[in-house]
Structures are given as structure tokens and as C-alpha cells.
Amino acid sequence: MKKIPQKEIHKYLRHNKKFPHVWCPGCSDGIILGATIRAVAEIGWEKDDCAMVSGIGCSSRMPVYVDFNTAHTLHGRALAYATGIKMAKPRLNVIVVTGDGDASAIGGNHLIHACRRNINLTVICINNNIYGMTGGQYSPTTPHGAKASTMPFGNIDNDFDLCKLTIGAGATFVARTTAYHATEMQSIIKAGFEHNGFAFIEVMAACPVIYGRWNKKGDAPAMMKEMKDQYIPLSVFDKLAPDEKMEKSPRGILKAVLEPEYSERYAELVKSLQSREGEKV
Amino acid sequence: MPEKVEKNRDGLIIKQDDTPLKMQVEVNEVKYEGDYRTTPVFIFHDWCKKCGICVAFCPTEALGRKLDGSPYVKNPEKCIHCETCDRLCPDFAITGAKR
Numbered sequence: 001m002k003k004i005p006q007k008e009i010h011k012y013l014r015h016n017k018k019f020p021h022v023w024c025p026g027c028s029d030g031i032i033l034g035a036t037i038r039a040v041a042e043i044g045w046e047k048d049d050c051a052m053v054s055g056i057g058c059s060s061r062m063p064v065y066v067d068f069n070t071a072h073t074l075h076g077r078a079l080a081y082a083t084g085i086k087m088a089k090p091r092l093n094v095i096v097v098t099g100d101g102d103a104s105a106i107g108g109n110h111l112i113h114a115c116r117r118n119i120n121l122t123v124i125c126i127n128n129n130i131y132g133m134t135g136g137q138y139s140p141t142t143p144h145g146a147k148a149s150t151m152p153f154g155n156i157d158n159d160f161d162l163c164k165l166t167i168g169a170g171a172t173f174v175a176r177t178t179a180y181h182a183t184e185m186q187s188i189i190k191a192g193f194e195h196n197g198f199a200f201i202e203v204m205a206a207c208p209v210i211y212g213r214w215n216k217k218g219d220a221p222a223m224m225k226e227m228k229d230q231y232i233p234l235s236v237f238d239k240l241a242p243d244e245k246m247e248k249s250p251r252g253i254l255k256a257v258l259e260p261e262y263s264e265r266y267a268e269l270v271k272s273l274q275s276r277e278g279e280k281v
Numbered sequence: 282m283p284e285k286v287e288k289n290r291d292g293l294i295i296k297q298d299d300t301p302l303k304m305q306v307e308v309n310e311v312k313y314e315g316d317y318r319t320t321p322v323f324i325f326h327d328w329c330k331k332c333g334i335c336v337a338f339c340p341t342e343a344l345g346r347k348l349d350g351s352p353y354v355k356n357p358e359k360c361i362h363c364e365t366c367d368r369l370c371p372d373f374a375i376t377g378a379k380r
Contacts, residue, residue, distance in 0.1 A: 003378075006375070006376035006378065007376070007378075013373070020374070023371065025330035025332040026333070026334060026371065027371055030370070030372055030373070031368070031370075034368065034371075034373065038368075219332070220332045220334055221332075221334055221338065
């Protein structure tokens with residue numbers, strides 16, 4: 001991990017946009033934006049080499065502030081747009097930023113089929129357990145028993161484990177990290193960028209203003225300290241007894257395998273068909 | 282007479298004796314002011330949203346919090362330039378890097 005000072009980050013920000021950004025005080029989205037830019041700066045990509053795509057939500061305001069090729073698209077359809085960008089211009093490094101509701105509820109089908117297809121995208125899914133922008137409705141990842149504006153007496157649904165979902169759907173790189181572990185997040189996002197295939201990175205984020213207020217979690221530092229206790233490294237998690245595993249969650253790289261990539265397979269198909277020109281198919 | 286301990290809205294503990302006003306002035310007082318080139322930790326107050334993350338996670342307690350919640354350099358000699366505040370600030374408003 002290379003230390004990237006704050007002034008390096010400002011090279012990648014759009015200073016003609018209104019700063020300070022729109023996110024609430026203590027929101028983890030800014031930390032994740034910082035870690036993403038640090039990972040890009042560490043690899044050394046130019047601004048024009050990257051494309052950032054997002055849907056709708058708090059986290060999806062992120063492409064507004066970075067000076068890459070950006071697209072702010074329909075709710076839940078960020079992966080569909082990103083697939084199109086990658087197919088049209090395979091040289092671009094496409095980064096998709098979604099929230100938990102964007103990726104798993106409205107765009108749930110796009111997510112599992114992008115995993116199955118194994119196209120070279122990096123998805124950074126910011127999971128703050130609630131729909132923050134629209135007023136605190138419960139999302140598919142709101143924990144059982146947690147309160148939200150549409151579940152004021154506690155959530156009666158069970159929650160999604162997005163990492164298990166994407167592993168099951170066939171993603172070739174799955175990782176989980178938290179906003180507290182910012183150094184680790186930078187190295188995991190970098191590993192996701194360098195992976196040739198579909199990379200899904202779930203980042204647990206603190207929402208102190210909406211989720212924290214409904215569930216009396218305290219301010220942003222208190223929520224981040226709680227995160228530090230709950231998410232433990234995968235090697236430590238594997239050694240725990242089954243009843244202890246109920247309270248903790250693993251973090252780190254959960255799956256990394258290499259499989260043929262979609263846009264390369266498509267290019268091969270086009271090449272083989274061009275060589276048969278003139279034949280009757 | 283025992284000192285009264287109160288918590289303000291940001292969770293900051295204020296010790297109050299008979300002269301609370303004087304205490305408030307002492308807490309609000311910034312002991313260290315410096316420009317970008319010389320200060321160990323530079324805070325860009327225009328972008329700061331006073332969330333308190335940098336003060337809570339500073340490993341050497343170099344930073345402190347004013348009454349309104351905004352950070353200031355409390356102990357400039359304690360800063361070890363670990364850049365934890367750089368990485369954890371959501372608003373890109375603080376830097377502890379060596380200059």
C-alpha cells in the first residue's frame with residue numbers, strides 16, 4: 001500500500017462542482033471516494049482511462065465529483081450501462097458505484113447476470129443498510145430487527161448477504177471491507193481493479209444521519225468503532241465456533257479465481273467469424 | 282463544591298464550575314495556528330462538516346475539538362504524520378502529510 005497524500009486526490013476532483021459535497025456529516029461515502037481515487041492513483045491510470053458509472057442514490061452522486069468519463073444513469077441500471085461501455089470500448093477501466101438498494105433491489109437481476117457473464121467491471125457496492133437519499137426506507141440489506149421509516153417497529157424481513165449472493169451467481173472476485181479499514185479498502189479496490197473479470201467489492205458504510213438516528217447508534221465515530229468490532233479478517237473468522245460466527249462477519253478477499261473474460265471472448269468470436277467471410281452460414 | 286459535568290450536543294464533556302462562561306472561552310481557545318507550510322496538520326475549514334472522525338481516530342491525540350465541534354491542532358508536537366486523518370476524512374478537508 002502506497003501512501004497517497006490529500007493533494008494528489010485533488011488532481012482527480014472536479015473543482016468546478018460545488019464543494020463541500022452533498023453527503024451528510026460523517027457519511028462514509030467520502031472515505032470510499034478517497035480510497036477509490038487513491039487506488040487509481042496508485043496504479044497510475046490517467047483520467048481518460050477510467051469510466052465511472054452509477055445509478056441513483058446517495059453513493060451514486062460519486063461520479064459527479066471525479067474527473068473521469070462519467071455516467072449518472074437510471075435507478076438500478078448502472079450495470080447495464082457499464083456493460084455497454086465495456087463492450088463498445090474494451091480499453092476503458094469501467095468502475096461501477098452502486099448502493100445496496102440500487103444493486104440488490106432495483107438492479108438485482110442485472111447484478112446476478114453481470115456476475116454470471118464475468119465481464120471485466122469493478123463494482124463498488126456501498127452498503128449502508130438503508131435507502132438514505134429517499135428518506136430512510138428499509139432496503140434488502142437492512143438487518144432483521146433494525147428500524148427504518150417504513151419499518152418503525154423493526155424489520156421483519158431477513159437481510160441479504162451480498163457477498164454470498166455474488167459468489168453463488170459466479171463472480172470471479174468477491175471482497176468485503178468497511179469504511180473504517182480505509183487502508184485495507186485501498187488495497188482491496190486496487191486488487192479488484194487489477195483483476196481480469198467481474199470484481200464485486202462490498203464496502204460497509206456508516207449512515208449516521210438516517211440509519212444511525214433510527215437505530216440510536218450514535219454519531220459517525222461510534223458507528224465506525226462498532227464496524228471495527230463486527231467485521232473481522234477471514235482467517236480469524238474461519239477459526240471461530242459456529243455460535244460465535246452468528247455475531248461476526250468476515251472481511252477481506254472472499255473469492256478470487258481466473259476465468260475467461262466476456263469482452264475477450266466476444267472479440268475472439270468476431271475474429272473467427274470475420275475469417276469465414278464469403279462462406280454461407 | 283463538586284464540579285458539574287455536562288455533555289453538549291456533540292458529546293463533548295464540559296466541566297463547569299461557578300464561571301461557566303470563562304470555561305467556554307478556554308475550550309474554544311485555539312492554542313496553535315499555522316499556515317499550510319509549517320503546521321503539522323492542516324485543516325481546510327471551508328470543506329469541514331465537523332463530523333469528529335479525525336479527532337476520534339487520531340492515534341496520538343494531536344487533534345482536539347472546539348465547542349462547535351470543529352477540529353483544531355491541540356498538541357502539534359504529538360503528530361507522527363501517519364495520515365490516518367487523510368484517509369478517514371470524508372470531506373478531503375484535513376491533511377497530516379509531511380510538507
